[in-house]
Amino acid sequence: MPVDLLPLKTVRNPRDLGGYVGYAGRKIKKRRLLRTGTVAKLSQEDADFLRAYGVKTIIDLRSPQECVKRPDRLVDGIASVHIPISSRDQTQAGASFEDLADMYATKPLAGFRHMIGSYQKMVSRPHSQAAFHDLLAFLAQQETGGTIFHCSEGKDRTGMSTVFILYILGVDLETIRQDYLASAPLLNDYRARRDRECVERGDNLIFRANLRSLGTVNNEYLDAALLLIQEKYGDLDHFIVNQLGVGPGMQERLRDLYLE
DSSP: OOOEEOOOSSSSSOEEOTTOBOGGGOBBOTTSEEEESOOTTOOHHHHHHHHHHTEEEEEEOSOHHHHHHSOOOOBTTBEEEEOOSSSSOSSOTTOOHHHHHHHHSSOTTHHHHHHHHHHHHHHHSHHHHHHHHHHHHHHTTOOSSEEEEEOSSSSSHHHHHHHHHHHHTTOOHHHHHHHHHTHHHHTHHHHHHHHHHHHHHTOOHHHHHHHHHHTSOOHHHHHHHHHHHHHHHSSHHHIIIIISOOOHHHHHHHHHHHBO
């Protein structure tokens, strides 16, 4: 099924996960689980839409440094929660040109390789595993209303969070993959703007190619995480129970809350 894109003008990659078919043929409820990019520049119009849509909580998955640099806009009536997936921005999606110039101006495919490593760290580091647990445990307590969870562009940390959420809810892996990959076209304008800024700065083609790798999603990024899970932890089911600490009871609770 096509992604359910929300009509937000100041938030990149905003989607409702409702409608996907999950466990025992039950669909995910609408207006309950929303994945987006940062809400740092959320307009009043978009804030009003989210309140009317039933959003009760916004979970920021970004690192503490990113939150200081571009704090989420606080919205009256919507709680703000911080669950950093990493202690710093591993994907560097939100890094400045100056931060990236030396690293990515001379080494082709450096950005691609960096993203592969970032996804592997995301599923293997104890801090990240604990954060995914905290996110899922928080969702298991939300009996009503909608929850937004987001990182910088809503593609990597948000993407892997969505993988775990959808898998627990019983969505098939191919649908999960297609939801993950949908971030690529949804961020076309973002990457094009960044590339225009590169041209204006006089950055070389190697830098521009690396920046595109940092600003998108790929099958290879997701597979780097899933293959490492299989190699190191057995399979996704064992990983969720043993590494994320989300046992059968919490999984059933999540299905009760978010499936029709």
